[in-house]
Amino acid sequence: DTGVSQDPRHKITKRGQNVTFRCDPISEHNRLYWYRQTLGQGPEFLTYFQNEAQLEKSRLLSDRFSAERPKGSFSTLEIQRTEQGDSAMYLCASSFPVTTGEQYFGPGTRLTVT
């Protein structure tokens, strides 16, 4: 499978715990994006990388959130001290840095904070 993959697909955690998600983009793509979708809403942009550089972060990305892409390939998104409001689907996407910027999405990680 040469698409975008995410791990885990589902995560249930207790409030206050830290969680980390992984995204493996399509290998030729040097841009990688994180989005979050809550129930009844469209996905919302969190951050994106070009190679290993984090070029943009949304105001949604509070201090408890951190994303890395250390070698310009896979990326991790960590949430510290999870809150119930963090429950959402976390989507990763990748693309070439071309003008139309078509983004290819993974299946997402569903986080439930109890």
Added chain:
Amino acid sequence: ILNVEQSPQSLHVQEGDSTNFTCSFPSSNFYALHWYRWETAKSPEALFVMTLNGDEKKKGRISATLNTKEGYSYLYIKGSQPEDSATYLCAFTSQETSGSRLTFGEGTQLTVNP
């Protein structure tokens, strides 16, 4: 704040019916308009990327049009089939971000009854 709005929120049609959805977006600073189909438990799938006013794209029974001057796009499905059941998302990118971040609408949830 960029507002992307989609209507209707949900739609139930019978197999064989043709249907259409609307996406409205800011007409200033337009860069590109994306349509995605998202089936439950799968990755969002890119349908179309449109950049020019008057663009029309077609893929099988699905087509889309774009009006950047008035800020709207239509997605049409001809002869709906049960496998078309999914959430259809549109997303806007602006010149300010050179097409990097996608701003999504809330989606139209389509159910096609056999």
